[in-house]
Each structure stands twice: as structure tokens, then as C-alpha cells.
Amino acid sequence: MRHFLADDDLSSAEQLAILDLADALKTTPYRLDSFAGPRTVAVLFDKPSTRTRISFETAIAELGGHPMIMDTAISQLGRGESIGDTARVLSRHVAAIVWRTSGQERLQDMADNAQVPVINGLTDQYHPCQALADLQTIREQKHQLAGLTLAYVGDGANNMAHSYLLAGSLAGMHVRIGAPAAFQPDPEIVNRAQHLASSSGGSVQLLHEAKEAVLDADVVATDTWISMGQEHSRRDREAIFMPYAVTTALLDLADREAIVLHCLPAYRGKEIDAAVIDGPQSAVWEEAENRRHVQKALLSFLDEQAEVA
Ligand code: CP
Ligand code: NVA
8 A cells, every 4th residue: 555654655756747747637626536426535633734624625625535624632543542443444434544643653553554545744754745735836936846956944853844855855856954953854864865866866965054055046945943742942942043034135145036935834023034925936825725736646646556556
């Protein structure tokens, strides 16, 4: 059974095929009815969400399926039923499972016990659906991915940084992370990204200065400094990350035609200035919309793979 637990669960060719299909689905949204019946897709949330819920719910409906959205806090999973038993029961009812949770090992446990594809709707380690939407957005704006430089500044140890490293490397991009020394990415993920980059023609650079990271970059990306579950360390983190804010002055160091991405939710005046996110170089609304298109492509791809398995 194929799952999508991390960005590198796809090959470069599969990633490209999904992006092509996502573009086609953006132009003609009802060309596929992969989940007609309707077959049900479960979308489970251990953490809050706006975009992931909206985009999966609409994506599944547009594919002819029935989205079953569940807040796990009011399920038996939330009061201690095992992930394995939940996976076994879900597999008797649904065609795929999307799950937003904390530790990657929880998602792995779900996949190990499910008989249907499992998709990562965000974990502490990765946000691979978001990275796919970001690649679709970059390609729309820049007409290529391979060879472009993507600079991510801020918390280099969070899910978005890790997904940019893997998804960008798979696509042949030059990925730069500009983050404080104590918030550099997980070395194991960096190794995987470097390995992917060595065959795709991309590269990985870990830097400590935001200015150095964004210099002449084609894409400047950032994310909240306080990811879900880190609220207790808000004050310390804000002080540490302040020099990594995407201001107009920082953006001026990037390529003149650079675009700005942010997965949202954004905190204006913290990791990104209002003038940047609401300015002419921002592609964040397109990026938010592309979640639906790319997730439709991903769901159809995994469903096809499950049928042939
Ligand atoms: N970008 C993203 O995943 O947003 P939500 O947390 O609102 O789903
Ligand atoms: N890094 C953020 C992404 C939110 C979509 C978080 O995990 O909260």
C-alpha cells in the first residue's frame, strides 16, 4: 500500500506527474471522479486547522467522494484507543485516511495498520501536502522548478523547513535554510535531502543568516515562529527569530522577480511584514488555493496505486 507520510514517499517523476495533474484539475476541476459512489475519505485532526480541512473537504467532494471530517478529541482515539485499532476500523469504512497529528511515529503506526492509503495532513516533522501546493505555485509563477533557488527563513527545525528540504530537492531546486544555530533542521532529514539533490541536480545549503539565505533567491518562504504545540515557549522564540522576519528590506536582497510564500496562518509584524504578505510579490492566496488542486491529484494518484496493489 502506498502512503504519503513524508515528501520523499514520492519519486521525482511521481511528484512531477502529480503537479501536472494538479494543473489540469485547476483548469478543469471535475475531470476526475475517483471517489464517485460516493466513497468516503476520513480527515482526522488532532490539531487545529483552517486550510487543510477546507481544502481536503472540497477536494474530496469535487472528486465525487464523501469527506468525513473528525476532530479526534471527541473520538475514542482522543481518550486512548490504540492507533492500530482505529486504523483497522477506519479501513473497513473509508477509501483513504488523512491525519493531522503530532509525532511522525503516530502517523507511521496508522499507516502500518491501515489497509487504505494514509496521507500526512501535517505532523511535527513534515507538511508534505503544503509543500506540493507550494511547488505548484512556484511553477505557475516561474514556469520551472529545477534550478530555482528557494530560501526559507525562520524556524529551520519545523515541519515546513523539513518539507521544503525534501520536496525542493526532489524537484531539483536549490534549497537554502536561514535559521538560528539552535533551530537548524534535523540532520537525518538534511542527509535525505542532500541525497535526493545529488540525483536531481538540486542542492541544500544550511545558513545562519537570513540575509545570506535570501540573496538573489527566486522564492522567499517563511512560516510562523511558534508551531502548534510550542505555545509555551512563545516569548523566547519571538526574541530569537526576530532577525529572521521577512521585511521589505530583506525581500529587496532577493531576485527582483522573487515571489513570497507562506503556508499560513501568518502573523503580520512577526515572521512577515504586512507590506510583504499583502504586497505585489506575495503568492500566498494562490498557494492556499492550490492545496485543493494538488490534494485532488494526490488522492487520485494514491487511490490508483491502491487499486493496482
Ligand atoms: N497551511 C495550513 O496547513 O493551514 P491550516 O493549519 O489552517 O490547515
Ligand atoms: N509550522 C506550522 C505550520 C502550520 C500550517 C505549525 O506546525 O503550526
